Amino acid sequence: xxxxxxxxxxxxxxxxxxxxxxxxxxxxxxxxxxxxxxxxxxxxxxxxxxxxxxxxxxxxxxxxxxxxxxxxxxxxxxxxxxxxxxxxxxxxxxxxxxxxxxxxxxxxxxxxxxxxxxxxxxxxxxxxxxxxx
Amino acid sequence: xxxxxxxxxxxxxxxxxxxxxxxxxxxxxxxxxxxxxxxxxxxxxxxxxxxxxxxxxxxxxxxxxxxxxxxxxxxxxxxxxxxxxxxxxxxxxxxxxxxxxxxxxxxxxxxxxxxxxxxxxxxxxxxxxxxxx
DNA sequence: CGGAATCCTAAGAGATACTG
DNA sequence: CAGTATCTCTTAGGATTCCG
Numbered sequence: 001x002x003x004x005x006x007x008x009x010x011x012x013x014x015x016x017x018x019x020x021x022x023x024x025x026x027x028x029x030x031x032x033x034x035x036x037x038x039x040x041x042x043x044x045x046x047x048x049x050x051x052x053x054x055x056x057x058x059x060x061x062x063x064x065x066x067x068x069x070x071x072x073x074x075x076x077x078x079x080x081x082x083x084x085x086x087x088x089x090x091x092x093x094x095x096x097x098x099x100x101x102x103x104x105x106x107x108x109x110x111x112x113x114x115x116x117x118x119x120x121x122x123x124x125x126x127x128x129x130x131x132x133x
Numbered sequence: 134x135x136x137x138x139x140x141x142x143x144x145x146x147x148x149x150x151x152x153x154x155x156x157x158x159x160x161x162x163x164x165x166x167x168x169x170x171x172x173x174x175x176x177x178x179x180x181x182x183x184x185x186x187x188x189x190x191x192x193x194x195x196x197x198x199x200x201x202x203x204x205x206x207x208x209x210x211x212x213x214x215x216x217x218x219x220x221x222x223x224x225x226x227x228x229x230x231x232x233x234x235x236x237x238x239x240x241x242x243x244x245x246x247x248x249x250x251x252x253x254x255x256x257x258x259x260x261x262x263x264x265x266x
Numbered sequence: 267c268g269g270a271a272t273c274c275t276a277a278g279a280g281a282t283a284c285t286g
Numbered sequence: 287c288a289g290t291a292t293c294t295c296t297t298a299g300g301a302t303t304c305c306g
Contacts, residue, residue: 064243110197
């Protein structure tokens with residue numbers, strides 16, 4: 001059976017969707033620097049509600065991307081750490097992050113140009129996007 | 134000014150969010166094989182409502198990732214094509230897609246194991262995730 | 267400290283029908 | 287053909303409060 005990301009039910013596609021989660025990439029990115037505790041992640045990842053962070057972590061744990069280790073102490077201590085599978089995400093994820101960082105200016109400029117033009121794309125006289133014919 | 138994906142207002146972060154869109158990666162992946170027309174994309178990308186596909190394409194056009202070229206003909210013909218910026222996404226995106234495809238089995242197995250265990254992660258006797266102390 | 271339980275909404279996503 | 291116009295709906299995401 002060949003993997004096919006265009007098939008909504010293909011596992012590869014579901015993983016692609018996972019990466020699309022708002023916090024997944026950020027969490028993995030952080031964990032690449034080493035194991036982190038819950039509130040540690042919370043603080044660095046930005047403004048994320050505990051519920052949301054928990055959900056994200058659970059999903060990634062379920063997918064085998066990271067492990068959750070709870071120490072039976074008071075106060076509690078829970079450490080999240082990437083598995084080998086999770087670490088194998090390093091290259092793809094850093095690649096995306098690097099791309100985003102490297103192309104900020106180009107993208108910002110493009111947005112400015114787009115927003116500052118004759119607005120909506122119409123085939124009519126306006127010649128919005130680009131016209132040929 | 135240093136790019137910082139952890140900052141919600143950083144342009145790099147906004148682009149990361151864009152990649153998180155449900156259809157963005159799929160659309161770019163298709164356009165890497167060459168220019169496509171609207172319904173062409175619709176058919177291959179899977180079950181996507183025209184409204185949604187339009188929104189996705191508009192966002193990517195605004196970001197300078199692709200161009201929209203409308204030919205003033207009857208019937209209309211509109212071609213979408215990656216810009217150099219869009220093409221520069223090839224490596225990162227293929228990297229992610231390849232990762233997803235290559236690790237299907239590992240992930241599927243991990244999910245099975247997770248779902249089949251003593252369920253919820255509790256610090257209590259259950260020893261859900263993993264316990265130390 | 268690390269969540270779980272609740273409640274809420276904003277927006278992406280989808281289905282349908284219609285038009286230049 | 288390539289959209290636009292509506293309307294509905296699901297759900298990721300978020301704010302808050304409480305608990306072991």
